[in-house]
Amino acid sequence: MSARDEVLARVRRAKGPDQPPPVPRDYRAAGTREVDLALFAERLRDYRARVRVVPADRVAETVAEALRERGARTVVAAPGTPPEWAPAAIRTPVGVADLERADAVVTGCRVAIAETGTIVLDHDAPDQGPRALTLVPDYHLVVVREEQVVAGVPDAVARLAGVRTQTWVSGPSATSDIELERVEGVHGPRTLEVVIASHMMGGTDRNDDSR
Amino acid sequence: MTFLGMPAGRGNLTGAPFPEAARTALKDAQLRRNLAKATTTIRAKRAGVVAELPDWAELRAAGAAIKDQVLADLDEHLVRFEEALTARGTTVHWARDADEANRVVTDLVLATGTEEVIKVKSMATAEIGLNEALAAVGVHAVETDLAELIVQLGNDRSSHILVPAIHRGRAEIREIFRRHMPGVDPDLTADPRALAEAARKHLRHKFLTVDVAVSGANFGIADTGSLVVVESEGNGRMCLTLPRTLISVVGIEKLLPSWRDLEVFLQLLPRSSTGERMNPYTSVWTGPTEGQTSHVVLVDNGRTATLADPDGRAALRCIRCSACLNSCPVYERTGGHAYGSTYPGPIGAVLSPQLTGVVENPTLPFASSLCGVCYDVCPVAIDIPSMLVHLRGRVTEAKRTTPESTAMRALAWVMSDARRWRRFTRLGKFGRTASRHVPLPGWSVARDVPRPPEETFRDWWEAR
Numbered sequence: 001m002s003a004r005d006e007v008l009a010r011v012r013r014a015k016g017p018d019q020p021p022p023v024p025r026d027y028r029a030a031g032t033r034e035v036d037l038a039l040f041a042e043r044l045r046d047y048r049a050r051v052r053v054v055p056a057d058r059v060a061e062t063v064a065e066a067l068r069e070r071g072a073r074t075v076v077a078a079p080g081t082p083p084e085w086a087p088a089a090i091r092t093p094v095g096v097a098d099l100e101r102a103d104a105v106v107t108g109c110r111v112a113i114a115e116t117g118t119i120v121l122d123h124d125a126p127d128q129g130p131r132a133l134t135l136v137p138d139y140h141l142v143v144v145r146e147e148q149v150v151a152g153v154p155d156a157v158a159r160l161a162g163v164r165t166q167t168w169v170s171g172p173s174a175t176s177d178i179e180l181e182r183v184e185g186v187h188g189p190r191t192l193e194v195v196i197a198s199h200m201m202g203g204t205d206r207n208d209d210s211r
Numbered sequence: 212m213t214f215l216g217m218p219a220g221r222g223n224l225t226g227a228p229f230p231e232a233a234r235t236a237l238k239d240a241q242l243r244r245n246l247a248k249a250t251t252t253i254r255a256k257r258a259g260v261v262a263e264l265p266d267w268a269e270l271r272a273a274g275a276a277i278k279d280q281v282l283a284d285l286d287e288h289l290v291r292f293e294e295a296l297t298a299r300g301t302t303v304h305w306a307r308d309a310d311e312a313n314r315v316v317t318d319l320v321l322a323t324g325t326e327e328v329i330k331v332k333s334m335a336t337a338e339i340g341l342n343e344a345l346a347a348v349g350v351h352a353v354e355t356d357l358a359e360l361i362v363q364l365g366n367d368r369s370s371h372i373l374v375p376a377i378h379r380g381r382a383e384i385r386e387i388f389r390r391h392m393p394g395v396d397p398d399l400t401a402d403p404r405a406l407a408e409a410a411r412k413h414l415r416h417k418f419l420t421v422d423v424a425v426s427g428a429n430f431g432i433a434d435t436g437s438l439v440v441v442e443s444e445g446n447g448r449m450c451l452t453l454p455r456t457l458i459s460v461v462g463i464e465k466l467l468p469s470w471r472d473l474e475v476f477l478q479l480l481p482r483s484s485t486g487e488r489m490n491p492y493t494s495v496w497t498g499p500t501e502g503q504t505s506h507v508v509l510v511d512n513g514r515t516a517t518l519a520d521p522d523g524r525a526a527l528r529c530i531r532c533s534a535c536l537n538s539c540p541v542y543e544r545t546g547g548h549a550y551g552s553t554y555p556g557p558i559g560a561v562l563s564p565q566l567t568g569v570v571e572n573p574t575l576p577f578a579s580s581l582c583g584v585c586y587d588v589c590p591v592a593i594d595i596p597s598m599l600v601h602l603r604g605r606v607t608e609a610k611r612t613t614p615e616s617t618a619m620r621a622l623a624w625v626m627s628d629a630r631r632w633r634r635f636t637r638l639g640k641f642g643r644t645a646s647r648h649v650p651l652p653g654w655s656v657a658r659d660v661p662r663p664p665e666e667t668f669r670d671w672w673e674a675r
Binding site: 131 | 217218245248249252253265266269270272273276277279280282283284285286289290293304305306307311355356357358361374376377380381384403404406407410411414415418419437443444445446448449451452453463470471473474475477478485487488489490491492493494495496497498500501509511515516518519521524
């Protein structure tokens with residue numbers, strides 16, 4: 001008998017005859033909570049991400065400002081990002097060796113979760129690009145549009161059904177393996193910078209940097 | 212009973228008997244201090260983030276129920292998962308036990324012609340002893356999780372599910388790096404930042420050049436064929452993304468029926484495990500991605516034997532969060548090595564003996580005070596204390612004649628008859644001598660053997 005048939009036969013012999021009770025889903029499901037943008041920013045900062053909340057029409061200049069402050073010279077952006085975000089960035093597909101030399105990468109995102117400070121990338125979307133893009137460079141700047149922010153994990157999971165390749169990002173790379181002391185930036189980007197494009201902010205000129 | 216006769220698991224699931232192995236740990240004051248500090252810190256963090264969710268109890272109940280649903284129809288979920296994976300272009304392999312899983316993976320690796328693979332931290336590959344199997348065919352497996360790297364370079368064993376090097380202090384880690392990490396700065400300090408940076412430099416080149424990666428999976432989604440890996444450092448993303456060939460070793464119990472179920476587990480796991488609202492990185496992939504070749508190896512290795520016991524199968528709900536380790540007073544004093552298995556702590560005490568059969572791991576069900584805190588913190592509500600009691604019964608059943616059981620049976624015979632009992636108690640004088648000379652292994656190690664009285668109560672009563 002093949003390993004497959006044998007393992008399946010064992011499972012059939014081993015499982016009980018009874019059906020367990022149905023899954024109780026009385027936890028806070030998708031669509032039951034309001035989005036709190038301030039909470040999202042706060043949770044991102046808890047993870048030591050850099051956060052700027054700006055009106056939607058000020059995204060381009062905020063991205064430019066962030067890249068200037070970072071001192072980024074070689075900037076790569078996901079091919080489908082709006083050209084006005086980082087106009088000088090490389091938008092053609094680049095190899096890993098080039099990503100190693102890049103100072104910064106700029107992308108959008110698919111969905112973001114306020115309660116956990118999480119940003120989810122859809123790697124089939126042209127404004128988010130292949131997985132190596134947001135992994136190899138040491139600095140990742142991501143633009144989150146307000147309408148992409150959801151309240152909790154169930155809301156995000158609902159929006160992500162059918163998305164084949166995803167990376168959920170909550171703050172910069174981190175480890176706590178040495179005496180449980182948190183150290184940022186082991187292998188992934190050591191700095192995560194988030195520009196939140198808010199509609200509610202109207203014309204207010206708020207450059208809300210965490211540090 | 213049905214659970215007898217189902218083939219047991221092999222691999223790194225057994226070690227020295229717990230009481231023996233624990234004795235070494237209990238003498239190590241440094242180890243106990245390291246562990247106490249680490250477990251106290253992480254317990255407090257976990258409690259804080261769990262308290263933030265008003266629906267934690269509901270999530271926990273849902274998590275337990277989803278896993279029970281998976282186990283109740285595991286064959287159907289596995290077949291669906293295989294279909295979804297195959298339809299997307301992933302090659303699916305099956306393995307009855309550790310040896311077969313190792314053979315499948317080593318054959319796949321050898322076929323690529325590589326002499327080195329990079330690895331994402333994976334309990335399943337530690338369980339089957341994959342690194343050793345690869346070494347036997349001349350392939351070096353590089354652990355890329357910082358803690359696993361510390362363990363590997365130090366030629367050591369993991370002692371915790373989540374933080375395998377929890378037993379090591381920063382000074383020890385510096386020494387391990389200075390001695391065993393090629394090209395490391397000899398002036399390396401013991402600052403965790405400097406140590407992490409050294410690991411980053413050491414591994415960067417591997418990530419960019421090694422072309423085959425081996426991973427496990429935290430979850431497999433039966434209806435989509437998606438695999439999910441949850442991690443912190445980005446080493447997982449590196450391994451999953453850059454190599455051209457990806458081989459994922461997945462225990463058959465890792466499935467979730469549908470995509471939606473992740474909404475429960477991505478809340479339960481990070482909060483229970485590292486005490487964070489969310490871990491820094493979660494990777495989800497569905498079929499080969501960006502030109503990769505992808506293989507999935509589905510491993511039984513004692514899981515069906517565990518499934519066959521109605522009173523023990525809930526151990527297969529485990530999502531390897533390690534909350535039970537961090538809460539356990541026994542683990543806190545003995546550390547993970549004492550459990551002798553890839554799976555230490557309370558979950559190890561119920562999982563390992565079931566995977567191997569209790570005969571191979573007879574001391575683990577007794578490695579607990581039954582205080583119940585492991586059950587309280589378990590995000591999928593595994594009733595570990597009741598399961599331990601159940602497994603103790605199975606151990607006793609499996610080992611019907613021990614010196615202890617013989618003595619107990621003899622005592623039962625003596626006590627069932629008043630005259631016999633009276634004559635027996637008069638043997639006190641003899642007993643006083645005998646108790647000093649007759650070894651009672653297994654009893655006298657942990658208990659004081661009482662000295663029988665000079666005169667029995669009955670004799671005293673009648674004589675007054």
